[in-house]
Amino acid sequence: MPDNPPPPSGAATRAPALARLRQQVSDLHRELVRYRLVVWTAGNVSARVPEADLFVIKPSGVDYDRLTPDSMIVCDLAGAVVEGDLSPSSDTAAHAYVYRHMPQVGGVVHTHSTYACAWAARAEPVPCVLTAMADEFGAEIPIGPFALIGDDSIGRGIVDTLKGHRSPAVLMRSHGVFTIGKDARAAVKAAVMCEDVARTVHISRQLGEPQPIAREDVDRLYDRYQNVYGQQPAPSADRGA
Ligand SMILES: [Zn+2]
DSSP states (O other), rough: SSSSSSOHHHHHHHHHHHHHHHHHHHHHHHHHHHHHHOOTTTTEEEETTTTEEEEEEETTTGGGGGOGGGOOOEEEEEEEEEEEESSTTTHHHHHHHHHHOTTTTTTTEOOOOHHHHHHHHTOOBBOOOOOOHHHSSSBBEEEEEOTTTTTHHHHHHHHHHTTSOOEEEEEEEEETTEEEEHHHHHHHHHHHHHHHHHHHHHHHHSSSOOOOOHHHHHHHHHHHHHHHHSSSSSOOTOOOO
């Protein structure tokens, strides 16, 4: 044994974080089922591996109740498999494109959830007509371009639509929802909220024309929810509950 063993490699120091992310990504797929955002094997969650040009994503075509941490696939940012015995999700190239072009994004989710897809099929953005929508999305939920799977066009459509937009969700035309977040859990939350507001605004439409919220009120709601709402690490005296 040498007196001074070499420092651990990047892979060795990354191992605990990677194990946590495999578990988290596997668990978050169950949330897609619990909130009824997916049928059969459609839909997927991925998470960026911090300080590595890698992300964790589900394997393609495996039943949700058979997903395990060990069956998750690790890919590089070109979408090539680095660890895993199965093929990665067929949407891997789109996730990889987002991670390459949006460095602040730590998680990506894709679903074909019903009400959101109903808006996507009409190529109509969901208007910001509810305070919960202003909180989470800060604007309408936008429509992205029609794009076929097989190259970078879905990823490019997601990034081109969401860059410079507050919304963490895009409705890809005639296809479905892609959401982003600071981590995978935030992206799943955005997917859940996207379906919820798409449903409510759709129902409102059956009764008449939903009323828009003034832009300055949307701004105030968004700012408060993003910066004040919830459990703060160091609450200050002048901020309410
Ligand atoms: Zn899809």
